Amino acid sequence: MSLTMRDYLNTLKGKQVAVLGLGVSNVPLVKLLLNAGISVTACDKREAADSQMEALARQGARLCLGKGYLDALDGYDVIFRTPGMRPDLPQLLDAVKRGSVLTSEMEVFFQVCPCPIIGITGSDGKTTTTTIIAELLKAAGYTVHLGGNIGKPLLPEVEQIASTDFAVVELSSFQLMTMDMSPHITVVTNLAPNHLDVHRSMEEYVSAKENIFTHQSREDRLILNADNDITHSFIGMEKGALTLFSRRGEPQGSAVFLRDGVICLRDDRGERAVLPRNSILLPGDHNVENYMAAIAAVNGLVSDEVIRAFAAKFSGVEHRIELVRTLNGVRYYNDSIASSPTRTMAGLKCFPEKVILIAGGYDKRIPFDVLGPSIAEHVxxxxxxGDTAAKIRAAVEAAPDYSPGRPVIEEYDSLAEAVNAAHAAAQSGDVVLLSPACASFDRFKNFMERGNTFKRLVQALDD
Structure with missing residues (x-):
């Protein structure tokens, strides 16, 4: 690493900086820039300043709020975009033509991070896989900085990161669209249609994900899911070492695979059994795959003994098949992180019995046809x-195995009404599962707020 955080901030001295979108990653960024004595304009589409914005203004930020917040970008030397903002918006393209540098908090972090970076992306499983990798490294004695699309922004803390630490970052397609650096160790869990409300096509979405390894070197490592058609198509595109993981077969070369109920690893040192499947506390085939990806990522860094001890006690990530409560013999699970059909399908497979499923939410313009048969089988x-209720109903009713009443389908205006309906219908032994298959933005700020609302509603249910 040739550029330190102090070096980077010095390049901004005397320049005009705009930060677009005042969310989780950019509010700490604005504070960091202001503390360094840099002139910052903080921009957001919200019309009125909230308490955080007012605090930034008191610290010295100029606020630019309202619907036209992107229409006054002339004169800025550097523009930071929020992760969910397309980099090719006309206002941003015009600003770049005028000489502005367009960047983001994560792009700068990659430039100044002094330690190795492990990056994880995918359509499903990336949060759990990211968490497992970070926790395994911690259990092995490393200092780990967890962030990106999970946890907190890391750029404000980069001066506390040592070269011997590890940064473990979950990366979304939006963050990856304009990245010109790649992690030292990269994991792609799987790919399926997602976020097509923002991406113009599935091809653009895949291209953004692909960008996570495009800039790797010969010294770097790429870990791919051999069972997923799209990630399998990336084989041969790697710049450095490649490791494949597969639950269904035994790939050639460096690989992690399932043999006789045991996760095994093959590398240049030979082949060995690492983790018995039945010792993994998390349920479901998808979590076996998450562990395979994590084992490949920490190979050479974490011992097999540490992996086995961790897997036997790790109960999962909040909002991911999280047991909220058992009431009158009914188990209520929060799977709010399931914001795509494939995530919900994976969640349904965790339960041997047919469940009561609460689903629906913001419309990301992705098809639900693959979800229909899974619901017909497991619900x-x-x-x-939510906004997608009619689309999900249509997908289920079009499923080959659907017949009227199997499953029964009901629609409600709010999550509170949905929880009450599930409570009224559930009998001892049933499972009630919130697994929306959709993003939360129609009713909530994010999946965490949706999951926490669900948990409050469930805890408030009477016997």
Whole structure:
């Protein structure tokens, strides 16, 4: 690493900086820049300043708020975009033509991070895989900085990161669209249609994900899911070492695979058994795959003994198949992180019995046809709410194995009504699962707020 954080901040001295979007990653960024004595304009589409914005203004930031917040970008030397903002918006393209440098908090972090970076992306499983990798490294004695699309922004803390540490970052397609650096160790869990409300096509979405390894070197490592058609197509595109993981077969070369119920690893040192499947506390085939990806990522860094001890006690990530409560013999699970059909399908497979499913939410313009048959197979009562309720109903009713009443389908206006309906219908032994298959933005700020609301509603249910 040739550029330190102090070096980078010095390049901004005397320049005009705009930060677009005042969310989780950019509010700490604005504070960091202001503390360094840099002139910052903080921009957001919200019309009125909240308490955080007012605090930034008191610290010295100029606020630019309202619907036209992107229409006054002339004169800025550097523009930081929020991760969910397309980099090719006309206002941004015009600013770049005028000489502005367009960047983001994560792009700068990659430039100044002094330690190795492990990056994880994918459509499903990336949060759990990211968490497992970070926790395994911690259990092995490393200092780990977890961030990106999970946890907190890391740039404000970069001066506390040592060269012997590890940064473990979950990266979204939006963050990756304009990245010109890649992690030292990269994991792509799987790919399926997602975020097509922002991406213009599936091809653009895949290209953004692909960018996570495009800039790797011969000294870097790429870990791919051999069972997923799209990630399998990346084989041969790697710049450095390649490791494949597969639950269904035994790939050639460096690989992690399942043999006789045991996760095994093959590398240049030979082949060995690492982790018995039945010792993994997390349920479901998808979590076996998450562990395979993590084992490949920490190979050479974490011992097999540490991996086995961790897997036997790790109960999972909040909002991911999280047991909220058992009431009158009914188990209520929060799977709010399931914001795509494939995530919900994976969650349904965790339960041997047919479940009461609460689904629906913001429309990301992705198809639900693959979800319909899975719901018909695994669900006894489908409770729909949110903008996508009609689309999910149509997908289920079009499924080959669907017949009227199997499952019963009900629609409600709010999550509170949906939880009450599930409670009224559930009998001892049933599972009630919130697994929306959609983003949360129609009713909530994010999946965490949705999951926490669900948990409050469930805890408030009477016997």
């Amino acid at each position: 006894k009562l489908l409770i729909l709410t």
